Amino acid sequence: MFLGLAIMVILCVSLFAAFFGTEYVIDKSLEDPDVLLNVAVVGDDIIVTIYEGRRIDELLTLSVEIEGVTLPHSIASKPAPDNGSGEVLFVGACAGITGTRDVAVRGTFSNGRSLLLKLYTVKFT
Amino acid sequence: MHVALDEFTPRIEEDMNEIFSLTEATARNLSGVSMGDSSVELALLQLRRDIPASYNTYIVDTNNTIQAITGTSEEQKPVGTQSCANITEEDLKSSKNTSIVTSFYTFNDGKQGIIVISPIYSSNGTYTGTLRVSLDTAYLFSGAVDQLRSDYGYTIWSIQQDGCLIYYEDTELLGKNTLNNEIYTEESSFNVAQLVTEKPEGNISYVFYNVGWVEKGLINAVWDTISFPDGTEWRIVLTDDISMNNIDTDNEHSSSQFTTSELRTFVEKAYVYAQTHTKEEALKAFNDRNGEFINGELYIFAYDINGTTLALPYQTQLLGINRLQAEDITGVKYVQREIARTEQGGGYVYCQYPNPAKGFARELKFAYVMPINNNWFIGAGLYMDNTSFEPCGDMRNEMISQVRNFQYLSKIMPEDELISMLNDTNGSIQVDGLYPFASTYSGTILSYVMDPSVIGNNHLGYVNSYGMSIGREAIPLAQSGGGLLYSLVWDPELERDVYVLIYVEPVTEDTYYGSMIILE
Numbered sequence: 001m002f003l004g005l006a007i008m009v010i011l012c013v014s015l016f017a018a019f020f021g022t023e024y025v026i027d028k029s030l031e032d033p034d035v036l037l038n039v040a041v042v043g044d045d046i047i048v049t050i051y052e053g054r055r056i057d058e059l060l061t062l063s064v065e066i067e068g069v070t071l072p073h074s075i076a077s078k079p080a081p082d083n084g085s086g087e088v089l090f091v092g093a094c095a096g097i098t099g100t101r102d103v104a105v106r107g108t109f110s111n112g113r114s115l116l117l118k119l120y121t122v123k124f125t
Numbered sequence: 126m127h128v129a130l131d132e133f134t135p136r137i138e139e140d141m142n143e144i145f146s147l148t149e150a151t152a153r154n155l156s157g158v159s160m161g162d163s164s165v166e167l168a169l170l171q172l173r174r175d176i177p178a179s180y181n182t183y184i185v186d187t188n189n190t191i192q193a194i195t196g197t198s199e200e201q202k203p204v205g206t207q208s209c210a211n212i213t214e215e216d217l218k219s220s221k222n223t224s225i226v227t228s229f230y231t232f233n234d235g236k237q238g239i240i241v242i243s244p245i246y247s248s249n250g251t252y253t254g255t256l257r258v259s260l261d262t263a264y265l266f267s268g269a270v271d272q273l274r275s276d277y278g279y280t281i282w283s284i285q286q287d288g289c290l291i292y293y294e295d296t297e298l299l300g301k302n303t304l305n306n307e308i309y310t311e312e313s314s315f316n317v318a319q320l321v322t323e324k325p326e327g328n329i330s331y332v333f334y335n336v337g338w339v340e341k342g343l344i345n346a347v348w349d350t351i352s353f354p355d356g357t358e359w360r361i362v363l364t365d366d367i368s369m370n371n372i373d374t375d376n377e378h379s380s381s382q383f384t385t386s387e388l389r390t391f392v393e394k395a396y397v398y399a400q401t402h403t404k405e406e407a408l409k410a411f412n413d414r415n416g417e418f419i420n421g422e423l424y425i426f427a428y429d430i431n432g433t434t435l436a437l438p439y440q441t442q443l444l445g446i447n448r449l450q451a452e453d454i455t456g457v458k459y460v461q462r463e464i465a466r467t468e469q470g471g472g473y474v475y476c477q478y479p480n481p482a483k484g485f486a487r488e489l490k491f492a493y494v495m496p497i498n499n500n501w502f503i504g505a506g507l508y509m510d511n512t513s514f515e516p517c518g519d520m521r522n523e524m525i526s527q528v529r530n531f532q533y534l535s536k537i538m539p540e541d542e543l544i545s546m547l548n549d550t551n552g553s554i555q556v557d558g559l560y561p562f563a564s565t566y567s568g569t570i571l572s573y574v575m576d577p578s579v580i581g582n583n584h585l586g587y588v589n590s591y592g593m594s595i596g597r598e599a600i601p602l603a604q605s606g607g608g609l610l611y612s613l614v615w616d617p618e619l620e621r622d623v624y625v626l627i628y629v630e631p632v633t634e635d636t637y638y639g640s641m642i643i644l645e
Contacts, residue, residue, distance in 0.1 A: 033400065033401065036397060036400050036401070038396065038470060038471065038495060038496075039470050040469060040470025040471050040472060041469040041470050041594075041597065042472070042588055042592040042594070043585065043586040043587060043588035043592070043594045043597070044585060044586030045586075047470075049393075051393065051396070051397050051400075052397060095585070095586055096567070096568070096583065096585065097585075098566065098567055098568070098585070098600070120470065120496070120498075120499065121468075121499050122468065122469060122470060123465070123468035123469060123601060124469070124585075124597065125566065125568070125585070125596070125597055125600035125601055125604075
């Protein structure tokens with residue numbers, strides 16, 4: 001049942017890509033990001049800046065995950081900006097963290113679903 | 126111009142003679158010493174400390190294999206490999222057994238420069254190999270050029286007899302041959318190079334790009350020659366292409382019309398564009414001089430994470446060129462600093478860069494950079510109003526020697542004793558105008574002469590008014606072998622942030638040491 005559904009999805013995507021061209025598919029995904037953001041280290045803090053995206057109004061919370069580190073929920077999870085775009089500050093999220101690690105930013109939307117919004121390899125030191 | 130040249134040339138000559146003298150003296154001291162002897166490492170560290178323009182000091186045997194080199198375990202990796210310059214006993218004999226200065230090389234780690242080589246003999250007089258000092262010619266010249274700019278408003282380029290460029294302010298051109306490289310194929314510049322290589326001294330006027338590569342102009346030049354004991358000659362060419370007479374003080378752009386906050390907004394707009402278009406579309410837009418990503422003095426530049434230029438609308442001749450080793454007038458590798466900043470998600474960076482509105486004088490440029498992904502990044506910069514610094518080449522050299530001295534001392538005394546010496550603000554190890562410090566790689570401050578009250582704190586979380594963390598910037602720089610960076614740090618006496626030039630070096634496997642000069 002699941003396999004059949006997966007094959008159907010693959011076939012649909014292939015047909016769509018063949019019809020519109022793969023570049024169209026890539027370009028459409030670029031033009032309509034769910035949430036466009038950047039993640040930066042500033043001292044002991046991590047700042048996530050949300051710029052735009054078709055789903056920024058549905059975004060309820062943001063959370064950061066740092067490879068090899070378990071952050072308390074109070075530090076790792078913050079409400080999304082009221083008006084959709086803006087900065088979200090994760091105070092002390094990278095205190096004492098050194099080396100090179102992957103940083104993931106996840107968003108939880110109003111429909112209750114969570115999505116990986118950004119994965120970036122950060123050189124903390 | 127001749128007066129300025131007559132003042133400049135002896136300074137480089139003296140600096141090189143000092144390097145020959147130090148190298149030869151160390152080579153004599155190493156005669157008959159086994160490579161396993163601890164005195165070898167100390168001798169190499171002392172020599173590197175005494176020659177701030179050196180990248181490294183090392184010993185090569187008669188088979189051209191590197192036997193010993195200074196540095197951390199990572200930097201020791203070339204031991205056992207072949208040296209890039211195969212100099213034989215015959216080469217040294219033909220130069221009357223004095224030091225040799227080589228042609229220009231790109232070393233295995235991507236750095237570029239020349240090598241001074243002196244022979245080493247065993248106690249019975251048998252030739253056993255050579256002592257070598259790899260030199261950064263940009264460092265070698267830049268202190269004196271900085272002074273020349275300040276005193277006269279002139280600059281310098283220098284070539285070897287074969288036409289190879291060993292000094293020019295745009296350091297990415299170093300190593301290019303002025304007689305056959307495509308950049309110099311225009312008749313005017315080719316003729317100049319040919320004339321300068323043929324004649325030991327002279328003067329000429331020619332049309333070429335001015336410093337900054339934005340436009341061409343008439344350049345007047347006078348040149349002279351420095352000769353070394355091995356017969357090598359360097360032509361030293363003094364030019365007026367940064368003449369202070371060119372400065373348009375009434376130019377509406379002579380002071381920045383933008384704030385740093387507007388700079389950031391400009392880069393963020395480009396970031397959104399790059400994230401919502403293909404890379405090709407984005408780079409096309411950033412390189413378009415009539416496009417939306419040019420606004421007065423602001424324009425978007427882009428590099429890949431290895432330092433190759435992807436967008437530079439006013440210097441399109443540099444597209445595709447790798448600028449990873451490009452240095453500013455002080456020796457700060459600014460593209461490397463920008464890459465380091467983007468690897469932390471982006472932010473502000475400083476460098477000194479030619480300002481077209483000020484006759485291409487080097488001024489502090491404030492850049493804001495952002496990664497598009499882990500493969501490439503963008504940025505833009507603006508010149509800080511009224512922020513130009515006095516020449517600091519000599520002080521910079523003292524700072525480098527001081528830090529390298531800590532490296533040497535760490536080999537002959539326990540580290541806690543060395544830290545105590547650093548923390549003694551009245552001790553003999555201190556130099557007026559320099560503020561040394563030491564830290565672990567996890568960020569704990571062991572010494573900080575500018576503000577001893579912070580000793581013992583972790584400085585990874587310390588940020589200046591532009592969100593820059595010196596610790597997070599300095600640690601990877603030290604781990605990669607050391608170097609220079611600019612920053613703003615809190616001065617407890619002045620009770621405000623001050624611009625500083627910082628030099629750091631790895632000293633042990635767990636610690637790095639550094640020092641800083643206040644630039645204002």
